[in-house]
Amino acid sequence: MKGMLNILSAMLFVCSFIYAQTNDDQCFICHESTGDEIAELYKHDVHSQRNISCNACHGGNSRTDDMEIAMSGKEGFIGVPKGDDISNRCVNCHSNKEQMKKYNSTLPVNQQSLIQNSVHWQKSISGSSHILQCTTCHNAHGIVSVKNPSSPAYSLNLPALCAKCHNNAVYMRSYNPSLPVDQFQKYRTSVHGLKNERGDTKTADCSDCHGSHEIRKASDVKSKVYPSNIPKTCSNCHSNSEYMSGYKIPTDQYKKFSSGVHGIALLEKNDLNAPACNSCHGNHAATPPGVESISKVCGTCHALNAELFSGSPHKKAFDEKNYPECETCHGNHHILTATNELLGVGKNEICGKCHKENLNAEGFKSARLMRKLIDSLDVQILYAKKLIDEAEQKGMEISEAKFKLRDANQAKQETRTIIHSFDIEKFKEVVEQKGLTVASSVIDESKKAINDYYFRRYGLGVSVLIISGLAFTIFLYIRKIEKKKNF
Amino acid sequence: MKVRLQKIYEWIDQRVQLQDLINFMGKKYVPVHRHSVWYYFGGVTLFLFIIQVFTGILLLFYYKGSADLAFESIQFIMSKVSFGWLIRSIHTWSANLFILSAFIHMFSVYFEKSYRKPREITWITGMLMLLLGLGFGFSGYLLPWNELAFFATKVGSDIIGDIPFIGEELKIFMRGGEDVTGATLSRMFGFHVALFPALFSILLIIHLLLIQRQGMSQPIDFENNSGNEISKMPFFPNFFLRDILFWLLVLNLLAVLAVFFPSELGRKADPFAPAPAGIKPEWYFLFMFQTLKYFPANIWIVEGEMLGIILFVAAGFLWLMVPFWDTKSSRGQKNRLTNYIGLFAVIFIIVLTILGWIS
Numbered sequence: 001m002k003g004m005l006n007i008l009s010a011m012l013f014v015c016s017f018i019y020a021q022t023n024d025d026q027c028f029i030c031h032e033s034t035g036d037e038i039a040e041l042y043k044h045d046v047h048s049q050r051n052i053s054c055n056a057c058h059g060g061n062s063r064t065d066d067m068e069i070a071m072s073g074k075e076g077f078i079g080v081p082k083g084d085d086i087s088n089r090c091v092n093c094h095s096n097k098e099q100m101k102k103y104n105s106t107l108p109v110n111q112q113s114l115i116q117n118s119v120h121w122q123k124s125i126s127g128s129s130h131i132l133q134c135t136t137c138h139n140a141h142g143i144v145s146v147k148n149p150s151s152p153a154y155s156l157n158l159p160a161l162c163a164k165c166h167n168n169a170v171y172m173r174s175y176n177p178s179l180p181v182d183q184f185q186k187y188r189t190s191v192h193g194l195k196n197e198r199g200d201t202k203t204a205d206c207s208d209c210h211g212s213h214e215i216r217k218a219s220d221v222k223s224k225v226y227p228s229n230i231p232k233t234c235s236n237c238h239s240n241s242e243y244m245s246g247y248k249i250p251t252d253q254y255k256k257f258s259s260g261v262h263g264i265a266l267l268e269k270n271d272l273n274a275p276a277c278n279s280c281h282g283n284h285a286a287t288p289p290g291v292e293s294i295s296k297v298c299g300t301c302h303a304l305n306a307e308l309f310s311g312s313p314h315k316k317a318f319d320e321k322n323y324p325e326c327e328t329c330h331g332n333h334h335i336l337t338a339t340n341e342l343l344g345v346g347k348n349e350i351c352g353k354c355h356k357e358n359l360n361a362e363g364f365k366s367a368r369l370m371r372k373l374i375d376s377l378d379v380q381i382l383y384a385k386k387l388i389d390e391a392e393q394k395g396m397e398i399s400e401a402k403f404k405l406r407d408a409n410q411a412k413q414e415t416r417t418i419i420h421s422f423d424i425e426k427f428k429e430v431v432e433q434k435g436l437t438v439a440s441s442v443i444d445e446s447k448k449a450i451n452d453y454y455f456r457r458y459g460l461g462v463s464v465l466i467i468s469g470l471a472f473t474i475f476l477y478i479r480k481i482e483k484k485k486n487f
Numbered sequence: 488m489k490v491r492l493q494k495i496y497e498w499i500d501q502r503v504q505l506q507d508l509i510n511f512m513g514k515k516y517v518p519v520h521r522h523s524v525w526y527y528f529g530g531v532t533l534f535l536f537i538i539q540v541f542t543g544i545l546l547l548f549y550y551k552g553s554a555d556l557a558f559e560s561i562q563f564i565m566s567k568v569s570f571g572w573l574i575r576s577i578h579t580w581s582a583n584l585f586i587l588s589a590f591i592h593m594f595s596v597y598f599e600k601s602y603r604k605p606r607e608i609t610w611i612t613g614m615l616m617l618l619l620g621l622g623f624g625f626s627g628y629l630l631p632w633n634e635l636a637f638f639a640t641k642v643g644s645d646i647i648g649d650i651p652f653i654g655e656e657l658k659i660f661m662r663g664g665e666d667v668t669g670a671t672l673s674r675m676f677g678f679h680v681a682l683f684p685a686l687f688s689i690l691l692i693i694h695l696l697l698i699q700r701q702g703m704s705q706p707i708d709f710e711n712n713s714g715n716e717i718s719k720m721p722f723f724p725n726f727f728l729r730d731i732l733f734w735l736l737v738l739n740l741l742a743v744l745a746v747f748f749p750s751e752l753g754r755k756a757d758p759f760a761p762a763p764a765g766i767k768p769e770w771y772f773l774f775m776f777q778t779l780k781y782f783p784a785n786i787w788i789v790e791g792e793m794l795g796i797i798l799f800v801a802a803g804f805l806w807l808m809v810p811f812w813d814t815k816s817s818r819g820q821k822n823r824l825t826n827y828i829g830l831f832a833v834i835f836i837i838v839l840t841i842l843g844w845i846s
Contacts, residue, residue: 227673397752400562460742481724
């Protein structure tokens with residue numbers, strides 16, 4: 001009997017233990033029963049949907065209803081993680097490929113390595129942890145997919161999320177005082193920002209240009225917004241005709257830009273002074289420049305051209321006809337190196353589009369004369385160069401003339417600027433006084449050097465003849481005197 | 488005309504007894520034998536030296552010896568000064584021919600054993616002039632202050648720095664500091680136009696006086712063959728006219744070289760630019776430069792390059808002292824050993840120069 005009692009009590013103990021160790025999430029049950037707001041958030045959390053309990057981040061035992069045991073240090077309970085511990089808890093699973101596979105997750109597992117190389121992974125002011133933790137952007141509880149509109153990292157919410165810090169001048173001053181804090185306001189004025197505000201999730205938000213976990217400083221060559229990377233970053237969307245189909249704008253800008261003078265300078269020659277998309281369109285406030293402001297935009301670099309154009313008769317004419325200023329002659333994305341063909345009234349020549357022999361005749365004459373002048377300068381420069389090459393080939397010292405030829409080429413460059421005044425007298429002055437005069441002096445010097453070369457040859461011939469004659473005379477004289485003395 | 492010239496001659500003769508000099512020269516005789524042709528190289532060397540002095544003075548009118556202006560002044564001489572290109576080209580080419588002619592003269596004297604007693608001092612002054620001639624070449628090479636000259640001087644003075652005991656100090660003295668700079672140019676200019684010409688002139692006067700005093704050396708065979716009458720020709724006018732004939736031929740050669748292969752100027756020296764590939768010294772230093780290249784980095788405990796320089800210095804010293812150790816020749820006996828040594832030296836210099844040129 002006693003034995004039976006013992007067996008019964010043992011069974012009761014086991015049963016009670018098993019009762020206490022249930023499959024239910026005791027953390028959630030208990031916290032929900034107390035009306036805890038966090039438990040409410042947890043209900044919608046992606047982790048809750050995959051039965052990942054609170055103990056994954058907080059430690060402890062979620063399967064016992066005994067609070068003392070569940071939240072005991074013996075069970076690994078750590079309470080609220082602090083500082084870098086927060087992100088460490090996340091990466092325990094999110095950087096573990098096998099672990100993520102168990103939950104049928106399609107998320108990448110490299111967020112940790114990406115963020116470690118990002119600008120946000122620098123130490124906070126206290127130095128005890130890094131600036132950002134995963135929860136800063138994704139929340140701590142109630143974490144949902146970034147595609148879920150309730151996620152702070154959802155496309156429509158993202159600008160405001162980033163602005164929390166980047167719009168806070170006091171906070172940003174602690175880390176990067178030179179960084180502007182008006183990006184959010186600018187963004188809201190941009191085409192992207194306006195569409196985003198209206199609920200268009202396809203338009204660019206912060207992460208489309210800067211990346212999400214891998215955000216680097218704009219001066220970092222690996223940054224998506226490093227000057228020479230910007231065209232590619234913009235083209236991710238703007239060159240995708242399918243993606244852009246609803247917006248009714250062309251998708252060949254990247255192709256045109258990269259084969260134009262600016263694209264070649266930036267992308268092939270790595271000239272970071274060359275403009276990228278944002279130089280003309282703005283970055284956070286990106287929008288196409290208006291017809292009337294094109295010369296101002298181009299004028300930020302081509303200041304003299306813009307100034308001359310503003311004072312030229314074309315300014316008024318273009319404004320009246322609503323022609324985009326620089327773009328009318330040079331195009332926009334596919335801007336090519338200016339050649340003489342841009343000037344003139346012949347077939348396919350730009351001036352001839354508006355100026356005909358019987359329409360705007362004065363401009364027609366001026367354009368024809370300007371073309372004639374610039375062509376003659378070209379011919380003279382080419383001729384001078386040919387003569388310099390010939391003189392050099394003949395071994396003549398011609399470095400000064402060669403150096404001078406640079407001035408003629410410089411004058412040719414100057415014509416490219418002065419043309420924007422569309423003033424025939426000013427143009428003539430540059431071509432004739434600076435270009436043609438120098439070129440003709442170079443031609444004279446080169447010709448002189450070439451003539452000198454032949455003079456040296458003839459001079460040598462005469463000298464050799466005289467010296468040889470003298471030598472021969474001496475030879476004959478020696479023979480004569482030695483014949484007499486019979487040597 | 489003839490009468491007027493006669494009057495001028497008499498006027499000078501009354502004052503400096505010109506006739507005595509003519510009589511003296513008329514009594515001077517030059518031995519005639521199958522090796523007589525080598526006698527002319529002494530005169531050719533002298534002629535080329537005179538051209539060097541003459542063209543050098545003309546270049547000095549325009550040349551500016553500073554790092555900022557040297558290159559530009561040569562450029563000016565080459566392009567603006569009337570016949571400046573010709574003067575510079577002749578100066579450069581006659582420098583090269585001078586060294587060549589001096590080498591030929593030196594080897595001909597060596598093989599003829601003309602250094603033997605009593606002409607030891609003539610030999611030593613000649614050898615010292617040859618060394619000074621090389622010094623002229625080295626110092627003059629830097630003066631245009633172009634890229635090639637700058638780096639060649641750097642390499643050359645680095646080699647001098649390897650001379651045991653005094654090398655480093657000598658290098659710093661030559662460079663006017665640790666590196667080749669404008670100070671080096673000033674020094675080289677000073678050596679080239681003042682110090683070396685002064686020393687050379689003293690040696691040349693001694694050398695010429697000794698030749699006048701002792702006359703032309705005869706081959707040993709001639710001296711031994713005292714039974715037969717030795718063929719001779721008067722120095723004036725026969726040998727003198729032949730000398731002039733030779734000089735005119737050399738002048739022709741110089742003119743052709745100067746016109747067809749004018750001196751190039753290249754690019755201005757930039758001490759911060761990397762050394763261009765294939766830097767080589769002037770051809771007369773090539774055999775030494777090339778030999779040093781064959782020495783390994785270290786031979787036993789001695790640095791290879793230093794050992795090479797020690798060997799060259801030792802060989803040069805022995806060569807200089809040949810009249811004192813070749814006692815056989817001084818006694819009028821044949822000495823085949825010196826011939827073999829001389830032959831080896833000629834072949835060595837030619838082969839190593841060619842190897843240096845094509846490498």
